[in-house]
Amino acid sequence: MSDPVARAWAVTRRTFGATLLGALGLAAVETWPRWAFWRGAASSLDALAGLPQAAALKALGRQAQAAMAIPAGYADTLAARLGDEGYAGAVARDRAEGRLVSIDGWLVPETQALAGLWLASAG
Amino acid sequence: MFIDGRALPAGTALEADIAIVGAGAAGITLARALKDSGLSVALIESGGLEWSEEAQDLAAGELGPQTYATPDTVRLRYFGGTTGHWGGWCRELDAIDFEPRDFVPLSGWPLKKAEIDPWYAKAQSVLQLGSPQRYADSEGIAKAAGAALPVARGGDIEPILFEFSPPTRMGEVYRAELEQSAVKTYLNTTLVDLRVGDDTRTVTTLTLARDGGPALAMTARHVVLATGALSNAQMLLAADSQVQGGLGNGADQVGRYFTDHPILIGYAAILALDPSAGGPFAFGDIAADKRRWRLAFQPSEAYRAAQKRLSCLITIEPPGPRFDPAAGAFDRSDAKWFGAPETVNALAAANATGPVRLHVLNAGIETRPNPDSRVTLTGKRDRFGMRRLKVDWRLSDADLEHYLLNLGDFAKALAHSGTALLRIPPDAAARWPEETSWGHHNLGTTRMGDDPRTSVCDRDGRVHGMANLWVAGSSLWTTPGAANPTLTIVALALRLADRLKAEMAA
Ligand SMILES: Cc1cc2nc3c(=O)[nH]c(=O)nc-3n(C[C@H](O)[C@H](O)[C@H](O)COP(=O)(O)OP(=O)(O)OC[C@H]3O[C@@H](n4cnc5c(N)ncnc54)[C@H](O)[C@@H]3O)c2cc1C
Numbered sequence: 001m002s003d004p005v006a007r008a009w010a011v012t013r014r015t016f017g018a019t020l021l022g023a024l025g026l027a028a029v030e031t032w033p034r035w036a037f038w039r040g041a042a043s044s045l046d047a048l049a050g051l052p053q054a055a056a057l058k059a060l061g062r063q064a065q066a067a068m069a070i071p072a073g074y075a076d077t078l079a080a081r082l083g084d085e086g087y088a089g090a091v092a093r094d095r096a097e098g099r100l101v102s103i104d105g106w107l108v109p110e111t112q113a114l115a116g117l118w119l120a121s122a123g
Numbered sequence: 124m125f126i127d128g129r130a131l132p133a134g135t136a137l138e139a140d141i142a143i144v145g146a147g148a149a150g151i152t153l154a155r156a157l158k159d160s161g162l163s164v165a166l167i168e169s170g171g172l173e174w175s176e177e178a179q180d181l182a183a184g185e186l187g188p189q190t191y192a193t194p195d196t197v198r199l200r201y202f203g204g205t206t207g208h209w210g211g212w213c214r215e216l217d218a219i220d221f222e223p224r225d226f227v228p229l230s231g232w233p234l235k236k237a238e239i240d241p242w243y244a245k246a247q248s249v250l251q252l253g254s255p256q257r258y259a260d261s262e263g264i265a266k267a268a269g270a271a272l273p274v275a276r277g278g279d280i281e282p283i284l285f286e287f288s289p290p291t292r293m294g295e296v297y298r299a300e301l302e303q304s305a306v307k308t309y310l311n312t313t314l315v316d317l318r319v320g321d322d323t324r325t326v327t328t329l330t331l332a333r334d335g336g337p338a339l340a341m342t343a344r345h346v347v348l349a350t351g352a353l354s355n356a357q358m359l360l361a362a363d364s365q366v367q368g369g370l371g372n373g374a375d376q377v378g379r380y381f382t383d384h385p386i387l388i389g390y391a392a393i394l395a396l397d398p399s400a401g402g403p404f405a406f407g408d409i410a411a412d413k414r415r416w417r418l419a420f421q422p423s424e425a426y427r428a429a430q431k432r433l434s435c436l437i438t439i440e441p442p443g444p445r446f447d448p449a450a451g452a453f454d455r456s457d458a459k460w461f462g463a464p465e466t467v468n469a470l471a472a473a474n475a476t477g478p479v480r481l482h483v484l485n486a487g488i489e490t491r492p493n494p495d496s497r498v499t500l501t502g503k504r505d506r507f508g509m510r511r512l513k514v515d516w517r518l519s520d521a522d523l524e525h526y527l528l529n530l531g532d533f534a535k536a537l538a539h540s541g542t543a544l545l546r547i548p549p550d551a552a553a554r555w556p557e558e559t560s561w562g563h564h565n566l567g568t569t570r571m572g573d574d575p576r577t578s579v580c581d582r583d584g585r586v587h588g589m590a591n592l593w594v595a596g597s598s599l600w601t602t603p604g605a606a607n608p609t610l611t612i613v614a615l616a617l618r619l620a621d622r623l624k625a626e627m628a629a
Binding site: 053055056057059060062063067094095096098100102103104105106107108109112116 | 394451462463465466467468469470471472473474531534535538539541544545546547548549551
């Protein structure tokens with residue numbers, strides 16, 4: 001760090017420290033599901049593979065591939081939802097809003113089905 | 124007092140102020156309610172005190188194409204009637220069940236529920252139920268049982284309760300009381316004809332057949348048919364020797380609108396996620412408050428009105444397969460109820476936060492009134508010369524459609540609460556109506572109404588156009604609702620007893 005920059009940083013910290021850290025903290029809380037979900041993955045879709053239930057979702061996706069019409073552009077929809085809320089948040093929203101799809105008659109939160117499809121599509 | 128009709132000498136003249144035909148739930152209730160009225164009451168029962176093949180044979184008949192219990196297996200012919208093997212599930216009809224609904228043609232009883240409520244309260248003790256009624260108190264009963272509800276009350280699909288009668292076997296529980304009373308109970312005595320006076324409005328004579336002797340004649344000031352919904356129609360239709368088409372049948376309404384509650388077994392299943400909802404309360408009989416209850420799920424009255432939906436009562440059956448997280452699979456699979464094992468295993472593994480069980484759902488559903496669904500007479504005769512009946516039950520796809528919509532909403536409610544996922548098998552519609560069971564609830568056939576063109580009885584159960592002929596029992600149902608009928612049968616019989624007392628006093 002060059003001296004002028006270090007000095008500016010020190011001044012900034014002294015002047016706005018508390019507020020800034022507070023704001024950063026708030027931002028972290030707000031985006032927490034996404035951060036927790038991404039956990040270093042390159043994209044929200046890649047992060048699905050890191051979920052503890054990934055194997056189960058993939059198995060579900062294989063059934064979904066056979067049982068439901070695969071929605072066009074589903075990967076974009078899924079990526080956007082995961083990006084916004086993370087997997088758990090998106091599934092919770094599906095439940096809350098009654099956004100369910102049928103796999104062999106089981107009415108499943110849509111994000112769960114789409115996540116399964118994505119994981120199954122990766123082979 | 125019990126009298127065996129077979130032992131009466133030929134030509135014995137019988138008379139009564141009120142002749143009640145049929146000693147089942149309705150007839151015994153009426154007789155008990157009238158026994159101390161000072162009126163002479165005759166209770167006429169086709170069977171004896173014990174079940175017999177000879178009596179049961181009189182109940183035989185034919186069926187239409189729809190699979191259904193044969194007429195001699197859906198009811199019993201002996202003292203106590205079909206309460207000899209009823210299941211005891213009790214629940215009142217809802218207020219909306221009595222209302223005209225624009226999406227249910229020919230709906231609207233001529234009564235409001237509030238008009239029956241006082242007799243509902245009295246019917247509780249007849250069926251040995253708790254008082255006061257707690258059919259809406261799913262939360263209170265759940266609390267008393269220390270259990271949680273999978274969905275909350277007040278939602279679109281809400282938890283309600285059945286209360287179980289022990290079940291009251293009317294013929295056993297009230298036998299001594301009637302035997303010791305002034306009511307004359309004629310056993311092994313079968314009504315085969317109703318004769319009317321010149322006015323054709325007044326029943327003057329009941330023709331009573333029995334084995335071992337010629338028929339007897341009974342005169343009565345009032346006659347109540349309480350022979351069950353199939354036989355009530357059969358009797359009115361068969362009484363056609365003086366009035367063409369039978370009594371009360373000027374508008375060709377007798378026997379029409381017959382229905383039962385289709386019981387859809389396993390047309391849905393759930394994967395229960397929340398162990399707190401998997402306790403004994405939610406999924407089977409529960410004991411609370413020294414009574415036995417069963418939880419069911421029903422579209423709320425407000426929701427039915429807003430969505431224009433027929434009713435249904437969904438029960439969650441006791442736990443089936445258990446998920447083993449280590450194996451990633453259920454301990455057994457049954458594709459008929461739960462679909463492909465791979466799917467249900469994956470679903471459980473993807474959603475489990477604790478123990479996971481599978482349950483079959485059953486439901487009793489409401490059907491629309493259908494005039495072509497009917498009871499008619501055939502050319503075949505029983506040993507007393509009575510024409511046997513044919514039951515042609517017709518179901519429509521719309522009845523199932525409403526149930527599937529209600530199930531979809533239940534799926535949403537369960538998903539919302541996070542307690543379960545629901546399955547509607549993709550072949551549900553293909554199973555209908557062949558794979559339909561029934562509640563053994565014979566309903567309709569002499570429906571109540573203000574308009575004689577579309578009904579048989581008035582708001583009190585008096586046959587339109589008849590001065591002294593009344594009907595008791597579930598043949599009066601204008602629309603079936605979803606609740607089992609016997610509590611309402613008893614309530615309406617108690618109400619009729621008061622009505623008859625007033626009529627006789629006037
Ligand atoms: C297996 C089964 C389970 C059931 N479970 C339930 C339940 O859990 N909850 C519920 O609410 N309901 C249940 N029901 C229905 C219940 O039993 C009936 O609603 C009730 O018994 C009807 O009462 P009722 O008096 O109208 O007719 P019934 O009880 O059938 O009585 C009619 C009487 O009339 C007599 N009779 C018929 N014809 C003549 C004649 N010509 N002359 C003289 N007597 C005659 C018969 O012998 C009989 O005694 C069940 C029924 C069955 C078969």
